Amino acid sequence: MHPRQSFVLAFVAALLTTTAACGRSDDAESMPSAEFTQAMDRILQERVPGVQVVVTADGKHTFHTAGVGNVATGGLISEDAYLRIASNTKTFVATVILQLVEEGEVGLDVPVERYLPGVIAGNGYDGNRITVRNLLQHTGGLPNYIDPEKIAKSIGNRYRQPFDAEQVVRETLRANVPLGEPGTQTAYSNTGYLLAGLVVERVSGQSIGTEISKRIIEPLGLTSTYYPEPGESTLRAPHMYGYDIVDGKLTDVTELDDYGVGGADGALVSTGADLNRFFIALLAGRLLPPHRLAEMKSTVPSDLPLPGLRGIGLGLFRYETSCGSEFWGHGGGAPGFGTIGGVTADGRAVTLIANYMPPSEQAMTAMGVARDAALCAK
Known part of the structure; x- marks a missing residue:
């Protein structure tokens, strides 16, 4: 056959x-x-x-x-x-952020600019007006970096290179104007969670994967x-x-x-x-x-x-x-x-x-x- x-x-x-x-x-x-x-x-x-x-x-x-x-x-x-x-990953990331909030290392209502200076800037964006809470709740007015057409073209592609979250964020913000004023509307944004991951990395000095493993996967015995x-x-x-x-x-x-x-x-x-x-x-x-x-x-x-x-x-x-x-x-x-x-x-x-x-x-x-x-x- x-x-x-x-x-x-x-x-x-x-x-x-x-x-x-x-x-x-x-x-x-x-x-x-x-x-x-x-x-x-x-x-x-x-x-x-x-x-x-x-x-x-x-x-x-x-x-x-x-x-x-x-x-x-x-x-x-x-x-x-x-x-x-x-996107279930987002719940893990938000949990890590809230653990850091409890430890006094991150503030939910603190501007992202404090943790990632200069990353959210230009083309109508201001990191001083978007808070960590906005990132976690999709209320930052941030566009989605994921483009369905690009994903469709990427399927089957065997070329590999490390995923650079900060680069992806910067390119996305340069190419798209804000969706609205921070805190005024809900717009699901994968870009916001790339930023949340970067906040964890800047504050902890470790990769987001390492922090998720140390704080969630290992304590809960999630061996799979x-x-x-x-x-x-x-x-x-x-x-x-x-x-x-x-x-x-x-x-x-x-x-x-x-x-x-x-x-x-x-x-x-x-x-x-x-x-x-x-x-x-x-x-x-x-x-x-x-x-x-x-x-x-x-x-x-x-x-x-x-x-x-x-x-x-x-x-x-x-x-x-x-x-x-x-x-x-x-x-x-x-x-x-x-x-x-x-x-x-x-x-x-x-x-x-x-x-x-x-x-x-x-x-x-x-x-x-x-x-x-x-x-x-x-």
Whole structure:
């Protein structure tokens, strides 16, 4: 059989695969509801090869998988597979900033200029008018450095060079005027989180990856989470395979150039189980004292069309499920990968993983339905 035929057949098999529950033997999680199963199938119908939902409750993980994790072999998404968690990285970065605030090293309402003199300047920008809080809450009027057209062109590019966050920020500000007055509107900005990462590095004298590891990954024992080394664009094994459409064909885009990997805005690699552990620990107060966690959960209106999103805090989103319960989390999307999830008040955590960044509003809606069904299940 021609390799291309094998590829097509494997992809078709992904679309026809029914939802399978892959819970560990010591889990008491009930079987998926019809609503959950239908939502998982709907995600696959939107060209997504595979999806996995990780439910964590009472310290136990349950895995529900549909479709395939590798379209070439037909293999499932494994429970321990690394993936790019993209913008979930922002919650880690915001947590580090708030720890530094608690230590007296950073002020939330202090101008960024104090920490990064001259970086936010020119073309209508003034670092004296944008605070650290503005960076974390997407209210700095900063444009997004990520250009979908450039990302599309970068997919499949094997050229490597270290990601220079400060250079990217400066180039972005030179090329784009401010989106508005700082503090007057919400505009999601990856550029703001590159700046937040630079603030951490200037204050601590360490890389943002080192600070995240020292302050979060190591204390929580997140053994399947890491911040890539400079220029490290290949996922470590075992890893998920991520897919996108390139030249009209479904293509493996697991290996990205550094433009696609990013920095403090989205570079972290993890697993669904580790991501649940992190959000559970954060919301339980294991990383921040109560008053800092309360600041993190103080929200402004959202400008993002995410299912159930009700407000944006400091690197943390407030959602409401279809069954009316509140939960907190983030989410992330990068070429080849998409994640949504969060933690309810009773400590139930869900992370939904797709090996294709949601390609349509219908796919995103179906992901939200599956997530809610998992969060609302008892």
